[in-house]
Amino acid sequence: EADIYQTPRYLVIGTGKKITLECSQTMGHDKMYWYQQDPGMELHLIHYSYGVNSTEKGDLSSESTVSRIRTEHFPLTLESARPSHTSQYLCASSDPRGGDTEAFFGQGTRLTVV
Amino acid sequence: QQQVKQSPQSLIVQKGGISIINCAYENTAFDYFPWYQQFPGKGPALLIAIRPDVSEKKEGRFTISFNKSAKQFSLHIMDSQPGDSATYFCAASKGSGGYQKVTFGTGTKLQVIP
Numbered sequence: 001e002a003d004i005y006q007t008p009r010y011l012v013i014g015t016g017k018k019i020t021l022e023c024s025q026t027m028g029h030d031k032m033y034w035y036q037q038d039p040g041m042e043l044h045l046i047h048y049s050y051g052v053n054s055t056e057k058g059d060l061s062s063e064s065t066v067s068r069i070r071t072e073h074f075p076l077t078l079e080s081a082r083p084s085h086t087s088q089y090l091c092a093s094s095d096p097r098g099g100d101t102e103a104f105f106g107q108g109t110r111l112t113v114v
Numbered sequence: 115q116q117q118v119k120q121s122p123q124s125l126i127v128q129k130g131g132i133s134i135i136n137c138a139y140e141n142t143a144f145d146y147f148p149w150y151q152q153f154p155g156k157g158p159a160l161l162i163a164i165r166p167d168v169s170e171k172k173e174g175r176f177t178i179s180f181n182k183s184a185k186q187f188s189l190h191i192m193d194s195q196p197g198d199s200a201t202y203f204c205a206a207s208k209g210s211g212g213y214q215k216v217t218f219g220t221g222t223k224l225q226v227i228p
Contacts, residue, residue: 038222040218040221042220043158043203043218061226090157090158105157105159107155108156108157
């Protein structure tokens with residue numbers, strides 16, 4: 001069982017609200033990622049981080065922002081939520097010291113913007 | 115563009131049968147090919163992975179076949195069980211040491227019927 005946690009699991013929020021999706025891992029992994037996944041669809045990388053104070057945008061353009069002040073914590077923020085942001089958001093981490101690049105995923109946050 | 119193409123989109127297999135999911139990639143720089151299994155309401159979890167220096171890897175009922183010249187790889191699930199019903203994602207990544215970005219396929223929803 002991977003030690004990576006996302007909160008909340010489900011969130012329904014009104015348009016224009018600011019939201020922060022939390023992601024924490026206790027494995028000491030330097031690399032962390034945020035993916036966006038629509039139901040039954042593929043995962044799209046929206047943000048990643050090499051380590052503390054390092055953040056980069058992924059393949060899919062996203063209006064969200066991320067921060068990495070601590071190794072174990074990688075929150076994602078939407079300043080003004082819109083219905084187009086409705087999706088599932090998956091956080092993951094990996095250990096660069098390992099020979100392979102297994103990514104450990106959290107259970108996801110299903111966001112609905114009404 | 116879709117760098118990793120996966121088929122079929124959905125698959126129904128009788129219990130005890132063989133499930134086969136295929137993936138094709140374009141970027142010859144990819145050097146790590148994992149398969150992830152995702153159950154409803156959960157994040158994806160690594161199932162099995164292969165590097166291009168081998169043509170086949172087997173772990174229990176799960177086998178990856180890899181064809182480097184054709185840039186294709188496939189997942190075979192022998193003696194498929196209802197508990198195998200899930201969405202399967204193939205993936206590919208490149209690079210070593212530094213950031214290793216994982217590109218996912220579009221997913222295959224497998225249903226194993228009794």
